[in-house]
Amino acid sequence: MARKISAAVTKTTTAKETLLTVPVKNTGLWNLAYVNSLTTTNSPTIYWYDKSQNVEYTVFGGKNLGSGDYIMLSDAEVALQEGDEIRVAQSGTSAMTYIVTVELVAAQAVQYHQ
Numbered sequence: 001m002a003r004k005i006s007a008a009v010t011k012t013t014t015a016k017e018t019l020l021t022v023p024v025k026n027t028g029l030w031n032l033a034y035v036n037s038l039t040t041t042n043s044p045t046i047y048w049y050d051k052s053q054n055v056e057y058t059v060f061g062g063k064n065l066g067s068g069d070y071i072m073l074s075d076a077e078v079a080l081q082e083g084d085e086i087r088v089a090q091s092g093t094s095a096m097t098y099i100v101t102v103e104l105v106a107a108q109a110v111q112y113h114q
Contacts, residue, residue: 001105001106002103002104002105003103003104004101004102004103004104005020005101005102005104006099006100006101006102007019007020007086007099007100007102008097008098008099008100009088009097009098010038010095010096010097010098011088011089011090011095011096011097011098012093012094012095013093014089014090014091014092014093015089016047016087016088016089017087017088017089018049018085018086018087019085019086019087019088019098019100020085020086020100020102021083021084021085022080022081022082022083022084022085022102022104023082023104024082024083025082025106025107026082026104026105026106026107027079027080027081027082027104027105027107028079028080028081028084028102028103028104028105029077029078029079029080029102029103029105030048030077030078030079030080030086030100030101030102031074031076031077031101031102031103032072032073032074032099032100032101033046033059033060033071033072033073033074033086033098033099033100033101034070034071034072034073034097034098034099034100035060035065035070035071035088035096035097035098035099036065036069036070036096036097037065037066037067037068037069037070037094037095037096038067038094038095038096038097039067039094039095040066040067040092040094041064041065041066041067041092041094042064042065042090042091042092042094042096043061043062043063043064043065043090043091043092044060044061044063044065044071044088044089044090044091044096044098045058045060045061045062045088045089045090045091046058046059046060046061046073046086046087046088046098046100047059047085047086047087047088047089048078048080048084048085048086048087049084049085049086049087050081050084051081051082051083051084051085052081052083052084056087059073059078060073065096080102082107086100086102
């Protein structure tokens with residue numbers, strides 16, 4: 001059975017942070033992300049870390065958001081596997097809120113009979 005979960009953080013540092021990790025024995029369908037600039041201009045970046053390939057991909061970046069500006073990513077989906085991560089970072093220390101929603105599906109047990 002699938003279930004949707006959301007994760008959120010308000011950042012005030014430039015350090016990269018893991019916002020969500022797909023749990024063991026689950027896959028995920030990442031279908032929504034919000035980024036909201038709360039104070040002054042800042043440039044957010046959202047990454048997908050593919051654990052199986054040990055590679056990080058930039059999903060969104062390079063856009064400055066002023067105070068009160070936001071972006072919403074909702075017209076695409078990223079299929080995540082167990083251990084994959086959604087990471088966020090920003091260019092400055094002004095406050096930005098990041099929210100992502102992922103639909104998790106538990107892996108089905110497989111039994112082998114001999």
